[in-house]
Amino acid sequence: MSLTYKAAGVDIGRADDALARVRERLRKTRRPEVIGDIGQFGGLFASPGADTVLVATTDGVGTKLEVARLLDRHEVVGTDLVHHCINDAMAMGAEPLFFLDYFSTSHLEPAVFARVVGAMADACARHRVALLGGETAEMPGMYAPGTYDLAGFLVGAVARDRVLGPERVREGDALIGIPSTGLHTNGYTLARTILARAAASETRSFEDLLGEARRDLDDRTIGDALLAPHRAYLDEFRALRDRARVHAIAHLTGGGWEGNLPRALPDGLGAEIDRGAWDVPRLFTLLAELGRVAIADAFDTWNMGIGLVVAIDADDRDNALAAIPDAYALGRVVTHTFGRRVRFV
Amino acid sequence: MSLTYKAAGVDIGRADDALARVRERLRKTRRPEVIGDIGQFGGLFASPGADTVLVATTDGVGTKLEVARLLDRHEVVGTDLVHHCINDAMAMGAEPLFFLDYFSTSHLEPAVFARVVGAMADACARHRVALLGGETAEMPGMYAPGTYDLAGFLVGAVARDRVLGPERVREGDALIGIPSTGLHTNGYTLARTILARAAASETRSFEDLLGEARRDLDDRTIGDALLAPHRAYLDEFRALRDRARVHAIAHLTGGGWEGNLPRALPDGLGAEIDRGAWDVPRLFTLLAELGRVAIADAFDTWNMGIGLVVAIDADDRDNALAAIPDAYALGRVVTHTFGRRVRFV
Numbered sequence: 001m002s003l004t005y006k007a008a009g010v011d012i013g014r015a016d017d018a019l020a021r022v023r024e025r026l027r028k029t030r031r032p033e034v035i036g037d038i039g040q041f042g043g044l045f046a047s048p049g050a051d052t053v054l055v056a057t058t059d060g061v062g063t064k065l066e067v068a069r070l071l072d073r074h075e076v077v078g079t080d081l082v083h084h085c086i087n088d089a090m091a092m093g094a095e096p097l098f099f100l101d102y103f104s105t106s107h108l109e110p111a112v113f114a115r116v117v118g119a120m121a122d123a124c125a126r127h128r129v130a131l132l133g134g135e136t137a138e139m140p141g142m143y144a145p146g147t148y149d150l151a152g153f154l155v156g157a158v159a160r161d162r163v164l165g166p167e168r169v170r171e172g173d174a175l176i177g178i179p180s181t182g183l184h185t186n187g188y189t190l191a192r193t194i195l196a197r198a199a200a201s202e203t204r205s206f207e208d209l210l211g212e213a214r215r216d217l218d219d220r221t222i223g224d225a226l227l228a229p230h231r232a233y234l235d236e237f238r239a240l241r242d243r244a245r246v247h248a249i250a251h252l253t254g255g256g257w258e259g260n261l262p263r264a265l266p267d268g269l270g271a272e273i274d275r276g277a278w279d280v281p282r283l284f285t286l287l288a289e290l291g292r293v294a295i296a297d298a299f300d301t302w303n304m305g306i307g308l309v310v311a312i313d314a315d316d317r318d319n320a321l322a323a324i325p326d327a328y329a330l331g332r333v334v335t336h337t338f339g340r341r342v343r344f345v
Numbered sequence: 346m347s348l349t350y351k352a353a354g355v356d357i358g359r360a361d362d363a364l365a366r367v368r369e370r371l372r373k374t375r376r377p378e379v380i381g382d383i384g385q386f387g388g389l390f391a392s393p394g395a396d397t398v399l400v401a402t403t404d405g406v407g408t409k410l411e412v413a414r415l416l417d418r419h420e421v422v423g424t425d426l427v428h429h430c431i432n433d434a435m436a437m438g439a440e441p442l443f444f445l446d447y448f449s450t451s452h453l454e455p456a457v458f459a460r461v462v463g464a465m466a467d468a469c470a471r472h473r474v475a476l477l478g479g480e481t482a483e484m485p486g487m488y489a490p491g492t493y494d495l496a497g498f499l500v501g502a503v504a505r506d507r508v509l510g511p512e513r514v515r516e517g518d519a520l521i522g523i524p525s526t527g528l529h530t531n532g533y534t535l536a537r538t539i540l541a542r543a544a545a546s547e548t549r550s551f552e553d554l555l556g557e558a559r560r561d562l563d564d565r566t567i568g569d570a571l572l573a574p575h576r577a578y579l580d581e582f583r584a585l586r587d588r589a590r591v592h593a594i595a596h597l598t599g600g601g602w603e604g605n606l607p608r609a610l611p612d613g614l615g616a617e618i619d620r621g622a623w624d625v626p627r628l629f630t631l632l633a634e635l636g637r638v639a640i641a642d643a644f645d646t647w648n649m650g651i652g653l654v655v656a657i658d659a660d661d662r663d664n665a666l667a668a669i670p671d672a673y674a675l676g677r678v679v680t681h682t683f684g685r686r687v688r689f690v
Binding site for chain 2: 089
């Protein structure tokens with residue numbers, strides 16, 4: 001029998017069909033700096049000028065993909081990917097400019113692709129980020145049926161004298177926290193392992209457990225709580241920047257508190273965090289209880305209800321808290337000599 | 346039993362170990378525009394100025410990953426990813442600035458990671474591209490044992506008045522071709538299907554067939570021929586740009602000739618290609634014979650020995666050919682009314 005690429009499992013027409021379904025939504029992400037059309041070998045974007053710094057970041061969404069697939073909620077991971085990238089660039093002080101995505105699967109389902117990439121486009125449009133390009137890879141045999149992987153790339157820009165980072169942080173700076181909506185996009189492998197074991201111990205299916213509405217989750221199901229979209233903090237960042245001297249920002253992602261907060265601090269300084277400043281949301285304590293996860297391990301894995309920690313000049317603390325209605329005064333920057341750099345008091 | 350993230354299969358220490366193995370090689374990719382260190386939430390790069398255009402591209406390497414894994418040749422896919430991205434940005438006229446990678450697997454093997462990402466770093470250093478950041482995702486259960494996926498993201502820059510593209514191309518422009526080294530990073534699923542069937546029909550293993558040295562492949566094995574690195578055309582591009590009026594460039598990747606050459610041509614124009622201008626390398630004819638692939642399908646899937654097609658002013662053809670010793674005069678740009686836009690004569 002003679003072979004074609006299509007017979008071998010790769011159908012370029014299917015990729016074209018998938019893209020056609022989201023073309024209008026992609027178009028809505030266009031900004032004035034974008035030059036030419038999608039479909040060129042590279043996306044073109046007018047450079048913001050030599051007095052600025054480009055900030056580039058790449059992210060995935062981890063095994064939240066698995067939960068989204070099980071519950072047929074593909075949109076959320078598209079939104080998550082864009083928000084995660086926006087927050088990372090913003091942590092350096094940058095406004096986002098453009099985004100590109102990589103979508104990889106074994107057998108491209110145009111309907112699923114359109115839901116994921118359509119949600120990315122909508123998230124980009126909402127935050128005025130140009131969706132400048134993407135790569136769709138169809139790799140038979142690489143992924144289990146129905147599964148796919150995503151990577152996002154974002155470039156932002158910040159004036160050279162406004163780059164945020166550890167070098168701006170001083171002892172005594174105030175640390176304020178802004179709530180997360182849930183796990184965001186980190187620690188899902190641990191959460192899924194815990195829930196799969198809990199389901200097995202009750203001889204229920206994993207899906208059945210995910211679908212259980214719980215009073216202690218405000219009558220949401222565990223699945224809904226797990227699939228809350230990663231919060232984008234761009235509006236809050238802009239409000240803060242206008243009202244306070246922002247020094248550095250930590251986006252609490254993989255590695256939790258100790259894995260991320262020190263990335264915003266210079267050598268010799270640490271963070272003193274008041275554990276009573278906020279209530280850890282029930283989703284986190286529920287997972288920790290079910291999995292008998294030590295509390296230190298939980299803080300090293302999950303954001304525990306705080307998605308962003310911002311170091312600001314201590315004198316601007318009240319202004320900052322007034323600018324962000326749901327922010328918490330978490331603590332302050334202190335000297336650090338040895339051991340963990342985030343100390344909970 | 347109490348659970349930790351590590352017990353659930355995600356070991357952040359392993360990712361740190363993996364990165365530590367390539368840190369020195371990453372450092373060698375540094376350029377003067379890079380600000381600060383790796384490990385920030387976003388990589389910082391001084392913007393090239395408002396008179397330039399940023400060119401962004403994202404790529405993967407497809408199921409060449411499978412062949413590299415089977416033959417324990419992980420370096421090649423790292424090199425490929427960087428070269429593929431460089432060529433795509435260059436197709437718009439851009440010099441590369443910086444690169445980021447996404448490495449995704451179920452269980453991170455630091456040794457394999459170091460070979461892949463180390464090769465990326467070396468390819469970046471060789472072409473003066475800053476490796477500005479990356480994401481390493483460990484997602485238990487997502488990938489088969491030993492497999493991983495890669496995505497690359499590159500940003501380049503070109504002076505605003507030197508962007509290449511279809512709008513520069515005129516009827517009568519000369520088309521010159523520069524050889525590929527093999528399949529580059531496209532059409533591996535078809536190649537693997539063909540070879541797996543051929544092996545099965547001879548009751549041999551796929552690996553055994555890949556390891557067969559063949560006289561008609563210059564005594565290379567089929568595996569070696571399949572794993573030739575994707576050629577980067579940056580030096581040739583620079584030489585051409587200095588000696589000829591380059592109008593547009595097509596990088597022949599997924600979709601082969603008809604899928605890529607028209608991307609460099611304006612509406613109403615097509616390409617007339619002299620099939621006798623170059624000899625299709627034996628690897629392609631061998632695969633086509635074994636798989637009984639129709640020749641039109643082969644040209645729609647593989648590059649057939651030409652990795653880059655450049656449209657230049659007809660008067661500069663001889664200069665261009667003199668600048669690139671191994672280039673071929675392939676044909677010319679002609680009017681196009683209907684049907685396929687690449688016509689082989």
